[in-house]
Amino acid sequence: MLRTINKNQVLILTNIPRVPASITSVLRGISRRHKIPLSTLKRNAQILKEFNLIAYGDPPNFSGVELTELGRFISNLTVGEEPTVHGNMVQTRSGFRPLGTVIKDLRKTVLRMIAEAGSGHLGASLSAVDILAILYMIKMKHDPKNPSWKDRDRFVLSKGHAAPALYAVLSEAGYISPDRLMTLREIGSQLQGHPDMEIPGVDASTGSLGQGLSIGVGMALASKMDGSGSRTYVLLGDGELNEGQIWEAALTAAHHGLDNLTAIVDRNGYQLTGRTEEIKAMDPLADKWRSFGWEAMEADGNDPASILDALNACDLTTGKPSVIIAMTTKGKGISFMEGNKYSRKTPDAQELKRALKELT
Amino acid sequence: MAQNASQLEHFGRALVDLGLINEELVVLDPDVAASTKVTYFAERFPERFIRIGISEQDMIGVAAGLAASGKTPVACGFAMFVACRSWEQISSSVARPELNVKIVGSHSGLSPNADGDSHQTYGDVAVMRVIPDMKVVVPADAPEAVEALGAIVDTPGPAYLRLARGATPVAYTEGCEFTLGRANVMRDGSDASVIANGVMVPIALEAAGSLAREGISVKVVDMHTVKPLDTDAIVKAAAETGAIVTAEEHSVIGGLGSAVAETLVEKRPTPMERVGIMDRFGESSRSYSALMAKMGLTSDAIEEAVRETMRRK
Numbered sequence: 001m002l003r004t005i006n007k008n009q010v011l012i013l014t015n016i017p018r019v020p021a022s023i024t025s026v027l028r029g030i031s032r033r034h035k036i037p038l039s040t041l042k043r044n045a046q047i048l049k050e051f052n053l054i055a056y057g058d059p060p061n062f063s064g065v066e067l068t069e070l071g072r073f074i075s076n077l078t079v080g081e082e083p084t085v086h087g088n089m090v091q092t093r094s095g096f097r098p099l100g101t102v103i104k105d106l107r108k109t110v111l112r113m114i115a116e117a118g119s120g121h122l123g124a125s126l127s128a129v130d131i132l133a134i135l136y137m138i139k140m141k142h143d144p145k146n147p148s149w150k151d152r153d154r155f156v157l158s159k160g161h162a163a164p165a166l167y168a169v170l171s172e173a174g175y176i177s178p179d180r181l182m183t184l185r186e187i188g189s190q191l192q193g194h195p196d197m198e199i200p201g202v203d204a205s206t207g208s209l210g211q212g213l214s215i216g217v218g219m220a221l222a223s224k225m226d227g228s229g230s231r232t233y234v235l236l237g238d239g240e241l242n243e244g245q246i247w248e249a250a251l252t253a254a255h256h257g258l259d260n261l262t263a264i265v266d267r268n269g270y271q272l273t274g275r276t277e278e279i280k281a282m283d284p285l286a287d288k289w290r291s292f293g294w295e296a297m298e299a300d301g302n303d304p305a306s307i308l309d310a311l312n313a314c315d316l317t318t319g320k321p322s323v324i325i326a327m328t329t330k331g332k333g334i335s336f337m338e339g340n341k342y343s344r345k346t347p348d349a350q351e352l353k354r355a356l357k358e359l360t
Numbered sequence: 361m362a363q364n365a366s367q368l369e370h371f372g373r374a375l376v377d378l379g380l381i382n383e384e385l386v387v388l389d390p391d392v393a394a395s396t397k398v399t400y401f402a403e404r405f406p407e408r409f410i411r412i413g414i415s416e417q418d419m420i421g422v423a424a425g426l427a428a429s430g431k432t433p434v435a436c437g438f439a440m441f442v443a444c445r446s447w448e449q450i451s452s453s454v455a456r457p458e459l460n461v462k463i464v465g466s467h468s469g470l471s472p473n474a475d476g477d478s479h480q481t482y483g484d485v486a487v488m489r490v491i492p493d494m495k496v497v498v499p500a501d502a503p504e505a506v507e508a509l510g511a512i513v514d515t516p517g518p519a520y521l522r523l524a525r526g527a528t529p530v531a532y533t534e535g536c537e538f539t540l541g542r543a544n545v546m547r548d549g550s551d552a553s554v555i556a557n558g559v560m561v562p563i564a565l566e567a568a569g570s571l572a573r574e575g576i577s578v579k580v581v582d583m584h585t586v587k588p589l590d591t592d593a594i595v596k597a598a599a600e601t602g603a604i605v606t607a608e609e610h611s612v613i614g615g616l617g618s619a620v621a622e623t624l625v626e627k628r629p630t631p632m633e634r635v636g637i638m639d640r641f642g643e644s645s646r647s648y649s650a651l652m653a654k655m656g657l658t659s660d661a662i663e664e665a666v667r668e669t670m671r672r673k
C-alpha cells in the first residue's frame with residue numbers, strides 16, 4: 001500500500017480532468033505549468049496506476065485517463081487544503097489554468113457583461129461565482145462536448161437572476177463561445193436575462209424565484225428511477241427561501257430520501273430591499289433544514305476549499321438530501337460593491353474600470 | 361404627447377395621498393418596493409407598510425385576512441408573480457368572499473424588457489378577468505393610473521390594477537376624467553375604431569393620426585376597464601364605424617381582444633382584427649421599443665389592421 005503520497009503524485013491526482021483526455025496530454029500540461037520534467041511525472045503516474053488510484057491504457061493506445069473510485073477519494077482529501085484548491089489546475093476552454101486565476105477572470109467577465117447589458121443583478125452574481133466555479137470546474141460530472149449526456153450531473157440556478165455568473169462559468173467550461181457573452185440581454189441573443197434551457201449547458205429555465213428546488217427534486221427522482229449515478233445541485237438565494245414552494249420541495253426531497261440531491265444556499269444576508277433577517281427572519285437556518293429531514297452543513301461560500309469540502313461531505317450522506325449554507329458576501333471581490341449597493345445597480349464606465357483594477 | 365412619465369412613480373405618490381385620507385389603507389410588499397415605488401408610502405406610513413418578503417402567495421392570503429378585519433390592503437408586486445403565480449389564492453381567498461383587496465401588478469406586458477420572458481406578463485388580464493366580480497383596470501398612462509387607483513380604492517371589493525415598468529408616453533393630463541367601467545373616447549372617427557388600453561392607447565392615437573393623413577378617419581377608444589366591460593361603447597363604435605381593431609400589450613388570447621370579440625359576436629358581429637401578442641413568449645431586449653416592434657405592437661401594426669378590417673366591411 002501507499003503510505004505517503006508525494007507532491008508530484010498529488011499534482012497528478014488533482015489535475016485529472018473530468019472529461020476523457022490522454023495521460024500524456026495531462027502530464028504535459030502539468031509539466032509545463034510546474035516546470036517538472038515529463039519523465040518524473042510519467043514515473044509517478046505509473047505508480048498511481050499500480051496503486052489503482054488512476055486508470056489509463058498503456059502505450060501505444062493511451063486511452064483516456066480517469067480517477068478510480070479510490071483515487072477520487074484520495075484526490076478529494078488532498079484538495080481539501082486551500083493552497084492546493086486555488087492552485088488546482090482546472091480544464092477551461094483555453095487549456096488547464098489555476099482555479100484562482102479562473103475565478104478572478106470570471107468576476108471580470110460578469111462585471112463586463114452587466115455593464116455592457118446595462119442591467120442585471122451584479123451583487124447576486126458576484127456572490128455566487130466561487131460556488132459555480134467549483135461545481136463546473138471541479139465537482140460536477142459533465143461534458144461540454146455533449147451537453148445532453150444523460151448521466152451528467154445536473155445544476156439548477158434557482159436564483160436565476162445570477163444568470164451572468166452562470167453564463168460566464170459555462171463559457172469558461174466550453175459551452176458558450178466567449179464572443180457571445182457580451183450579447184447578454186440583447187434582442188435576438190440566446191443569453192436571456194434569466195437562464196433558458198435553449199442555452200447549451202443550462203439544465204433548467206428559471207427566473208421566477210422559489211421554483212428551482214422542485215425542479216431539482218424531479219431530476220434527482222429521475223436519476224434514481226434510471227439507476228443513474230447522476231447528482232443534482234440547486235443554488236438558492238437566502239431571500240428566495242421566503243417562498244413557500246422551497247419548503248414544500250424540501251419536504252418532498254426528504255420524504256423520498258434523495259441523497260443524490262444537494263441544495264446550496266447563497267447566504268449573503270441580503271435580498272432586494274434589505275437584510276433577510278429584517279424582512280423575514282430565516283435563522284437558525286441550518287436547524288430549519290435539519291428539522292425538515294435534511295443533512296445540513298455550513299461552508300464559506302467564497303472560499304473554494306471550504307465549498308469543495310462541503311460538497312465532498314454531501315457525497316457521503318446517505319438516505320437523505322443535503323444542504324450547504326454557503327456564507328457569502330453580496331458583491332464579493334470588489335470592495336466598493338460589497339453589501340447591497342449593487343443589488344440592481346449597473347456600474348458605469350468609471351466604476352467598471354475601478355472594479356476591474358481591483359481584480360488585477 | 362411626446363412626453364413620457366412613469367406610471368409607478370405617479371402611483372407610488374398617489375398611494376401616499378390615499379393613505380392620508382384612508383387610515384385603513386395598508387400596503388404589502390413582496391421585496392420589490394424600490395421597483396414598484398411603494399417606498400414613498402413606506403417612508404410616510406411605516407406602521408401601515410408590511411414587508412412580507414418574497415412570498416407573493418402568502419402576501420395575498422395575508423391581504424385577505426387584513427381585509428376580513430376591516431383594512432384596505434393594497435398588495436403590489438410584479439404582475440407575473442402577484443397576479444399569475446398567486447391566481448388561485450386570489451380566486452379562493454380574496455374573490456370568493458368578495459374581500460376588499462386591491463392587487464397591483466407592475467412590470468406588466470413586455471415592460472420588463474431586459475429581464476426576459478420569466479418576468480414579461482401577457483396572461484394576467486386573462487386570468488384576472490375570469491374571476492367572478494374581479495375588477496380589472498389597465499390604465500393608459502401615468503395620469504390615468506392615478507385616477508384608476510383612486511377609483512378602485514373607492515369601490516368596495518377585489519380589484520386588479522395593471523401597470524407598466526418605466527416611463528411610457530402620456531395621453532392624458534393630471535386629474536383626468538375616470539369612471540370605472542366607462543370607456544373614454546379619445547378621438548372620433550367614422551371609418552374604423554381602435555379599442556385599446558394600457559400603453560397601446562398612445563400608440564393607437566399615433567396610428568389614427570397617420571391614417572388621417574391617408575384620408576382614413578379612425579375613432580380611438582380607451583377601454584381602461586376590461587371588467588366590468590363597457591359593452592355599450594363597443595356596440596356604439598361598431599355601429600358608427602363598422603370595423604373594429606383592438607390593441608393591447610397582452611396576449612390576444614383572453615385579454616381585451618377576446619373581451620371585445622365576445623361582445624361583438626353576441627351583440628353586433630363586425631369585421632375585427634386583434635393587435636397584441638400572438639400566442640408566443642417574449643425575450644430579453646435591452647430596448648423596450650425594439651421588443652415592442654419585434655412582437656408586433658406598433659403603430660404600423662394597428663394601421664395595417666385598420667386597413668384590413670375596412671377591406672372586410
Ligand SMILES: Cc1ncc(C[n+]2csc(CCOP(=O)(O)OP(=O)(O)O)c2C)c(N)n1
Nearest residue numbers: 124207208209237238239240270271272391
Ligand atoms: C417570484 C419572484 N418574486 C420576485 C422576484 C424579483 N426578485 C429578483 S431578485 C430578488 C431578491 C432575491 O434575493 P436573494 O434570494 O436573497 O438573492 P440575492 O440576490 O441576495 O443573491 C427579487 C425579489 C423574482 N425574480 N421572482
